[in-house]
Amino acid sequence: MPIPELEKSIIKGVIQKDKVVIDGIELDGTWNSFMIERTQTGYDPSVWDEIANTLEGVTISACWQCGTCTSGCTMREYDPKYGPRRFIDLARKGDKQGLIELQNSIWRCVSCQKCTHRCPKGVLVEEVVHAIHNYLLRHGLVSKDPGTVFDELFFETVMNNGGRISELMLGAASVKKGMAKMGLKDLITMTGPLLRSGLFKELMKPSKVKNWEKIREVIEEAMKEEVRPE
Amino acid sequence: MSVEVPYGKVALYPGCALDGMAKPYEVSLALVAKDLGLTYERLDDYNCCGALEVKNVNTMAGLLLPARNLALARKIGADAIMSACPGCHYSLSRAQYYLSKYPKLREKVNAYLEKMGEIKYDLQLMTIHVNEFLYNSVGIEVIKSKVKRPLTGLKVAPYYGCLYNRPKPYTLTGYLRLKDDPERPVFMDKLLEALGAEVVPFEAKTMCCGGPHVYSDPDVSINLEARILKEARRNGAEILVVDCPLGGVAIESNMNKIAERYGEDLRMPVVYFTQLMAFAFGHSPEEAMLTANLTNPMSVLKRYL
Numbered sequence: 001m002p003i004p005e006l007e008k009s010i011i012k013g014v015i016q017k018d019k020v021v022i023d024g025i026e027l028d029g030t031w032n033s034f035m036i037e038r039t040q041t042g043y044d045p046s047v048w049d050e051i052a053n054t055l056e057g058v059t060i061s062a063c064w065q066c067g068t069c070t071s072g073c074t075m076r077e078y079d080p081k082y083g084p085r086r087f088i089d090l091a092r093k094g095d096k097q098g099l100i101e102l103q104n105s106i107w108r109c110v111s112c113q114k115c116t117h118r119c120p121k122g123v124l125v126e127e128v129v130h131a132i133h134n135y136l137l138r139h140g141l142v143s144k145d146p147g148t149v150f151d152e153l154f155f156e157t158v159m160n161n162g163g164r165i166s167e168l169m170l171g172a173a174s175v176k177k178g179m180a181k182m183g184l185k186d187l188i189t190m191t192g193p194l195l196r197s198g199l200f201k202e203l204m205k206p207s208k209v210k211n212w213e214k215i216r217e218v219i220e221e222a223m224k225e226e227v228r229p230e
Numbered sequence: 231m232s233v234e235v236p237y238g239k240v241a242l243y244p245g246c247a248l249d250g251m252a253k254p255y256e257v258s259l260a261l262v263a264k265d266l267g268l269t270y271e272r273l274d275d276y277n278c279c280g281a282l283e284v285k286n287v288n289t290m291a292g293l294l295l296p297a298r299n300l301a302l303a304r305k306i307g308a309d310a311i312m313s314a315c316p317g318c319h320y321s322l323s324r325a326q327y328y329l330s331k332y333p334k335l336r337e338k339v340n341a342y343l344e345k346m347g348e349i350k351y352d353l354q355l356m357t358i359h360v361n362e363f364l365y366n367s368v369g370i371e372v373i374k375s376k377v378k379r380p381l382t383g384l385k386v387a388p389y390y391g392c393l394y395n396r397p398k399p400y401t402l403t404g405y406l407r408l409k410d411d412p413e414r415p416v417f418m419d420k421l422l423e424a425l426g427a428e429v430v431p432f433e434a435k436t437m438c439c440g441g442p443h444v445y446s447d448p449d450v451s452i453n454l455e456a457r458i459l460k461e462a463r464r465n466g467a468e469i470l471v472v473d474c475p476l477g478g479v480a481i482e483s484n485m486n487k488i489a490e491r492y493g494e495d496l497r498m499p500v501v502y503f504t505q506l507m508a509f510a511f512g513h514s515p516e517e518a519m520l521t522a523n524l525t526n527p528m529s530v531l532k533r534y535l
Contacts, residue, residue, distance in 0.1 A: 054289070055332070074438045078453070110451075110454075112438035113397040114396065116396070117397035130286055134286070147446045150283065155287045155291065158277075158280075166246060166250040167250050167251045168251075180448065186487075196522070197253075206249060211275075215298070225290055229332055230334045
């Protein structure tokens with residue numbers, strides 16, 4: 001783990017020397033090699049700034065590190081590495097490596113909103129966690145996770161089907177992508193009542209927004225815009 | 231007959247859910263509202279609210295989708311926009327929060343809304359959920375007086391889901407008297423008690439069902455859903471009553487897998503609270519679409535016929 005920010009300058013001053021004498025004993029060889037890497041590449045203060053400049057991430061600066069978010073987190077019960085407080089801590093320190101090591105955890109937020117709801121400092125924790133995750137994705141530091149694949153699939157389905165979505169369409173798209181498995185038994189349980197009530201037909205062909213093509217164009221144009229919290 | 235409601239004119243935002251598998255929710259809501267003399271106007275040309283997914287793909291798209299719906303509601307002169315799906319309620323409230331807080335962002339969003347041919351959004355809406363609407367509008371005594379088929383002895387577990395009252399910066403729970411308790415909601419409990427049902431102690435009321443990751447992290451979702459059902463079963467509930475189509479559909483469609491992994495005794499019918507209200511108000515199971523649910527609620531309700 002990288003060393004705290006405050007100690008960085010002290011240690012930097014020491015490790016830049018080729019030769020160090022401590023208590024009359026000269027240290028030589030590769031004494032500083034393990035420290036150089038950690039002190040010089042471990043932190044990137046621009047991470048905090050960049051996240052605080054996004055709409056979702058702006059409240060990161062208000063965090064007190066009290067841990068209220070993590071103590072009530074739904075996901076933490078399944079994944080002990082999952083901790084919103086820690087993600088925020090690492091992002092503010094600029095410890096990219098630490099965040100990358102948690103890449104199999106950080107995407108797993110189920111958006112239950114308990115953290116944002118309970119934060120005593122008004123940090124929108126769920127949004128900040130997504131902002132941190134988006135930072136990692138945007139800079140290509142982590143590979144695309146199943147949650148992001150599904151988010152994109154959802155959005156694509158909305159855009160391509162007249163601005164609306166149906167559970168069956170989304171289910172079918174997910175099965176196609178290999179995300180969900182549907183057995184015969186599930187199929188029978190699902191379709192039986194739907195066929196009986198006539199809902200099935202509507203689900204396979206959801207109604208569309210009247211002027212969707214034009215609206216879609218505007219949304220696609222708007223997506224290119226950079227949004228800042230102002 | 232029309233009843234004065236504390237919200238002014240109410241627009242119903244159906245969301246994709248009510249036009250999809252949660253159609254019984256809307257059909258039964260219409261029956262209940264008519265019986266109680268409550269009116270609302272349906273936004274027919276709505277678009278998807280973006281749910282919990284679009285905001286993660288693109289910030290602007292995640293705001294424009296709900297913002298267009300808010301503008302549609304203002305176009306018909308509504309004072310409040312009502313969602314039946316807590317996911318939609320969350321998403322519309324989230325857009326309201328961001329647009330109120332950041333003026334430059336609001337200008338940009340409004341410019342795009344005008345490009346779409348919609349009106350600018352003036353922030354004058356209150357975002358509400360069906361649960362709050364039914365509870366606050368007429369009072370429990372009126373609801374009791376409409377019951378023709380008392381559900382005496384029916385043991386129910388009311389499941390509210392995550393987003394009905396969370397997070398408070400968006401939904402304003404705990405800040406307004408018209409809103410439910412932020413941690414332990416009771417509005418649906420009171421409505422169900424008015425029908426004569428017995429609400430069992432249920433600590434999983436606002437527990438997460440794993441909704442957004444039902445496909446991408448299925449084992450976690452199934453385990454979370456099983457926990458909700460276990461909690462209901464342990465407290466003696468016969469039926470899970472939901473106000474959330476996300477949770478309702480997720481639990482219903484995963485029921486086979488839950489039963490396989492965590493025990494057959496967890497199998498339990500799932501029903502929308504408005505369906506139970508319509509049924510108690512004397513409507514037939516077909517009218518309340520109680521036969522369209524994937525799990526069979528009539529298996530426990532037939533004794534009241």
